Amino acid sequence: MNSQISLIQQIDAFLPQTQCGLCGHRDGCLPYAKSIVEGEEANKCVPGGQPVADAIAQLLDRTYLKAEESVWPIQADGRPQRMKAIIREDECIGCTKCISACPVDAIIGSGKLMHTVLTDLCTGCELCIPPCPVDCIDLVEDINPLPTEALRLQEQNDLRLRYYAHIQREEKSRLHRKGPVVRAEINTELFAQFTAQLNNIPEIQMIEKPEQPVITLDAKTTIELAKIRTQIKKLEKQLSVRDDANKRLQLNDLQIKLAELQGV
Ligand code: SF4
Ligand code: SF4
Numbered sequence: 001m002n003s004q005i006s007l008i009q010q011i012d013a014f015l016p017q018t019q020c021g022l023c024g025h026r027d028g029c030l031p032y033a034k035s036i037v038e039g040e041e042a043n044k045c046v047p048g049g050q051p052v053a054d055a056i057a058q059l060l061d062r063t064y065l066k067a068e069e070s071v072w073p074i075q076a077d078g079r080p081q082r083m084k085a086i087i088r089e090d091e092c093i094g095c096t097k098c099i100s101a102c103p104v105d106a107i108i109g110s111g112k113l114m115h116t117v118l119t120d121l122c123t124g125c126e127l128c129i130p131p132c133p134v135d136c137i138d139l140v141e142d143i144n145p146l147p148t149e150a151l152r153l154q155e156q157n158d159l160r161l162r163y164y165a166h167i168q169r170e171e172k173s174r175l176h177r178k179g180p181v182v183r184a185e186i187n188t189e190l191f192a193q194f195t196a197q198l199n200n201i202p203e204i205q206m207i208e209k210p211e212q213p214v215i216t217l218d219a220k221t222t223i224e225l226a227k228i229r230t231q232i233k234k235l236e237k238q239l240s241v242r243d244d245a246n247k248r249l250q251l252n253d254l255q256i257k258l259a260e261l262q263g264v
């Protein structure tokens, strides 16, 4: 098991950590790394391009395959053009949908306020674009010089940590979320298992929805509850027509009795 985790880790270290899902693994690079170990072809990382496909083929001693094509032209380092998202801030309505869609938390803003992209952190993964209801996010070429290998590794490590922190936060808010989910459901079990084995990565905790206690009632209590509910309904109906202090007191008593019997 540990050797499998270590191999997944080595493959994951080659992947760009864009977490874009273009390899078909919508919840990010780590699930793709795991799937490669299990036999999936290693040429599907679009932003990684040919250099990443070849590096993994070499590591695993597999046949070298042509990398999946990107819609962007190829840069001098053999990878597709790096892109960045820019929000047209005067058109943004502050709906916050792009924030939970961004896997590396590169967007700042809060409800009903203009949002902006921290361009240094943006990987151009495009995940914020479809959820934007007013279509005010553009993708532009990243005109910064290409990073050295050392810088790229540092950037990848940073993106990995940011993604894991993002998962941790999303996992915590998942149970209370009211709005739509704009990212794929994340296989938190895999991430939790992986991060628990490593030293310098924030450990991802699984949060389970607390189970509702199951209340079993005997037949006598069930009948009693039904009677009280009927009396409550009757009193509520009468009180909605004409107020009556005595009936209000009766209603109050019945509601207390109902709550007691239900164990609330
Ligand atoms: S960068 Fe995108 S395409 Fe490449 S492995 Fe990660 S999620 Fe998949
Ligand atoms: S800002 Fe948009 S394009 Fe940039 S990393 Fe976040 S989701 Fe991806």
Ligand code: SF4
Pocket (backbone or CB within 6 Å): 087, 091, 092, 093, 094, 095, 096, 097, 098, 099, 109, 115, 131, 132, 133, 134, 135, 136, 137
């Ligand atoms: S999704 Fe679009 S409109 Fe909503 S906050 Fe983000 S940029 Fe603004």
